[in-house]
Amino acid sequence: MFTAELICFGNELLIGKTVNTNANWLGKRLITLAGKLLRITTIGDKLEDMVQVIREALERKPDVLITTGGLGTTFDDLTHTAIAKAMNVELVLNEDALKLISERLNFLKKNRNIDLTLTEERKRMALFPEGGIPLPNRAGSAPGVFVECQKTKIFSLPGVPVEMKSIFDSEIVKYLPKDSSHSYHEKSLIVNNVPESELAKQISVVREKYPRVYFKTHPQSSSTSKKGIIEVEIHLTMVGSKDEAKLLKEIARELQELIMQMKGVQNKEPKITIK
Numbered sequence: 001m002f003t004a005e006l007i008c009f010g011n012e013l014l015i016g017k018t019v020n021t022n023a024n025w026l027g028k029r030l031i032t033l034a035g036k037l038l039r040i041t042t043i044g045d046k047l048e049d050m051v052q053v054i055r056e057a058l059e060r061k062p063d064v065l066i067t068t069g070g071l072g073t074t075f076d077d078l079t080h081t082a083i084a085k086a087m088n089v090e091l092v093l094n095e096d097a098l099k100l101i102s103e104r105l106n107f108l109k110k111n112r113n114i115d116l117t118l119t120e121e122r123k124r125m126a127l128f129p130e131g132g133i134p135l136p137n138r139a140g141s142a143p144g145v146f147v148e149c150q151k152t153k154i155f156s157l158p159g160v161p162v163e164m165k166s167i168f169d170s171e172i173v174k175y176l177p178k179d180s181s182h183s184y185h186e187k188s189l190i191v192n193n194v195p196e197s198e199l200a201k202q203i204s205v206v207r208e209k210y211p212r213v214y215f216k217t218h219p220q221s222s223s224t225s226k227k228g229i230i231e232v233e234i235h236l237t238m239v240g241s242k243d244e245a246k247l248l249k250e251i252a253r254e255l256q257e258l259i260m261q262m263k264g265v266q267n268k269e270p271k272i273t274i275k
Contacts, residue, residue: 001036002064003036005040005041005062006066007040007042007068008020008067008068008069009068010042010045010069011044023068025161025164026068032212032213033173034239035064035176039057041057045076047078047081047082047085051082054082058087058150058152063153064177066155066156067083067157068157068158070082071125071143071145071158073122079156086149087147091130092127093127094128095126096133097125097134100134101122101126101143104140104141105117105141126143128145129145132146133145135157135167136170136171137158137163138167139160139163139166140158140162144158146172153176155168157172183240183241186236186238186248187235188233188235189233189236189255189272189273189274190233190272190273191231191233191234192229192270193264193265193268193269194230194259194264194265195219196219199234199259202262206254212240217232218233219231219233236252
């Protein structure tokens with residue numbers, strides 16, 4: 001089991017304008033990945049305070065330090081600067097991050113008819129602490145950051161929940177410490193012809209029985225699915241031994257039985273593939 005701390009940046013969290021759902025989600029997610037979250041700190045956007053709280057966390061030497069918020073283009077997006085100062089390294093332009101940002105702008109123009117230019121403000125999102133590795137953001141423009149300070153792995157994530165979750169699940173999981181006696185296991189059910197909203201009750205019933213397993217749905221509408229039909233992936237993940245991971249097969253079968261009792265859309269029967 002690895003230790004972790006979480007720092008959430010943003011005045012909006014302190015004044016109650018924004019509910020800190022990121023902390024709740026990350027706490028649950030880290031547990032499923034054999035992590036032990038030791039501390040959650042919420043701090044405003046004052047640079048001196050941000051640097052201090054990062055340094056204090058690093059002095060405690062957690063295996064993992066995650067920050068959320070402050071990666072955008074405005075004057076109060078100071079997380080990269082704070083991390084660099086706390087580590088006593090320079091803030092440098094990361095060419096790989098700049099490429100990711102450019103690719104995102106091109107995607108928006110081509111697929112959503114949103115024409116945005118690579119302004120100096122947007123280039124600021126590519127200013128990283130020296131040694132930082134960009135983490136692709138498939139749901140937004142600002143890349144996440146991975147950088148190591150002595151034995152602590154630091155991950156910096158956007159504050160927008162959908163972006164934070166996307167980077168965590170697609171990128172950060174790869175970097176988290178591994179336990180030789182416990183490994184990461186996953187299984188997926190691909191459900192056709194049943195909308196995500198209809199599956200919610202059945203999934204909740206099963207999920208409550210298995211708190212160690214992380215359930216995540218990834219829906220595709222008939223217009224976005226490659227098959228041109230309603231498709232929902234139910235993704236099951238857990239950390240444990242190979243014997244314990246057999247539980248995922250049992251859960252998949254249990255979900256399959258419940259879903260096959262449902263009615264699909266347009267008089268089509270549910271179709272399920274287990275991977």
